[in-house]
Amino acid sequence: MQTNIVANYREVEKRVCAAAERAGRDPKEIMLIAVSKTKPLSDIETLAAAGVMEFGENKPQELKEKYDTVSKPVHFHQIGHLQTNKIKYVIERAVMIHSVDSLHLAEAIEKEAEKRGVTADILIEVNEAGEETKFGVSREETIQLVRDISRLPHLRIHGLMTIAPFVDDPEENREVFRAMKQLSLDIKSEKIDNVDMSVLSMGMTNDFEVAIEEGATMVRVGTAIFGARDYEITV
Secondary structure, eight states: OHHHHHHHHHHHHHHHHHHHHHTTOOGGGOEEEEEOTTSOHHHHHHHHHTTOOEEEESSHHHHHHHHHHOSSOOEEEEOSOOOGGGHHHHTTTEEEEEEEOOHHHHHHHHHHHHHHTOOEEEEEEBOTTOOTTSOSBOHHHHHHHHHHHHTOTTEEEEEEEOOOOOOSSGGGGHHHHHHHHHHHHHHHHTOOTTEEEEEEEOOOTTTHHHHHHTTOSEEEEOHHHHOSOOTTOOO
């Protein structure tokens, strides 16, 4: 089973490269994040032994536990919704927080980062498709939110993140990804201090190839690497 995880990861890597080449992009521009949420630490250890460094977690406590017990240093990304009372678990453990979607949350991260004397690298989560069940700031409010957060000295905005709708045909999400790319370019053109729009985190197991074709620099892939999730499993 664990050998299969490595083989699965290599297969996804090949698909990432192929998608990049179709779009005339350098595959090295794209970071593949193995979404290890709900999966046991042993799966992370197996991939880490094969040289994989980037992992994504949804729950702050799960990220903390895995970070604190993994046998070799790897990079954990906080990709799930973050509550203010859970910031303490990820602030010095996550290399990037992908899911900042309000000034209130950003100010809470700022407070914790200042207390610890660190700078937090973040992405702004945009609900590009306007789904009521999803977190994220609306497209219309994004630039103002970026301006507001840019004034917080212990935060560094590196780009945008979105979770596209789950669809049977990934082509249905192409316009979502294209619109996100345009939004990132629009923000970049504003030349806001303390804002770097180099990261576009979008695309998951069912649509990451389309996301890459439309400009993703990070893709978050879980099921295609680890298999179906068992939400009864704990760390």
